[in-house]
Amino acid sequence: MPESTDDRAGTDDGGNLPSPSNRILTVPNALSVLRLALIPVFVWLLLVEEAYAWAFWILMFSGFSDWADGKLARLLNQYSRIGELLDPLADRLYIVIIPIAFGIEGFVPWWLIAIIIGRDVALFAMGPLLRSRGLLALPTLYIGKAATFALMSAFPWLLAGQLDSVVGTVCYPIGWAFMIWGVGLYLWSFVLYAYQTVLVLVRLPPRTASSGHIN
Incomplete structure (x- = not known):
């Protein structure tokens, strides 16, 4: 995709972009994986169980974790190459899957x-x-x-x-x-x-x- 949407990009004190590492087990990556794992849970709660309250809290958590993983990457200096892929991937999937689910329910x-x-x-x-x-x-x-x-x-x-x-x-x-x-x-x-x-x-x-x- 031509659009780079990773919010984890930041600068160090010298104004230079921090170099991403090959680390996999980081807090930001764990949040991104959790966001991805919650997508099918959200769809099941919304379309099958019609548990709107639980689906709502998943969306709230996903939005908060999307903000938090970028902040934590900068705070903990846990930039990673896989993180540069996972975060925008989760964003794009949410942007596509949630509207489709809302369309099925007749919300949008x-x-x-x-x-x-x-x-x-x-x-x-x-x-x-x-x-x-x-x-x-x-x-x-x-x-x-x-x-x-x-x-x-x-x-x-x-x-x-x-x-x-x-x-x-x-x-x-x-x-x-x-x-x-x-x-x-x-x-x-x-x-x-x-x-x-x-x-x-x-x-x-x-x-x-x-x-x-x-x-």
């Missing part, structure tokens, strides 16, 4: 789900174009991070909005406010990433077999 219209998923599919399709110029990913845009944050915030609010109570009445419009904001930022970030991809294709020559490999 399918046309909106198609926009969210279609944007990620279109970004993924840009990958070969970037690799043809020797790049693996585009620099992360903070508007893309803001879009992901808004969407991940919208899901628990919308789920709480299904409660037939005052809590549901309050949470429902808040959830849709985050959803509209997130989808708007999601589309705008796609436009920016597409523009960057065009610039890469125009300004960089095609990579030849003699150009070597990117480590």
Whole structure:
């Protein structure tokens, strides 16, 4: 995928990016693995058991752990190459699977789900174009991070909005406010990433077999 969405990237006191290690057993990686493991649990609770309260708390934990693993990676200096893959993988799976589950339950219209998923599919399709110029990913845009944050915030609010109570009445419009904001930022970030991809294709020559490999 051309978009690098790992929030664990940071700088040390000298302003340099810390070098990721080959460590696997780290606290941030454990949180990312737990987030991935909770995806099928969430789907089962929502679609099979219709235990909305438990599904809600899984979303809350996932959102908190998504924030915490980046902070802990910086605090504990536990950057790792596998972490750079696990964290954005968990984000993308949540962004795809949760809207589909919400669509099945009738919480979100399918046309909106198609926009969210279609944007990620279109970004993924840009990958070969970037690799043809020797790049693996585009620099992360903070508007893309803001879009992901808004969407991940919208899901628990919308789920709480299904409660037939005052809590549901309050949470429902808040959830849709985050959803509209997130989808708007999601589309705008796609436009920016597409523009960057065009610039890469125009300004960089095609990579030849003699150009070597990117480590």
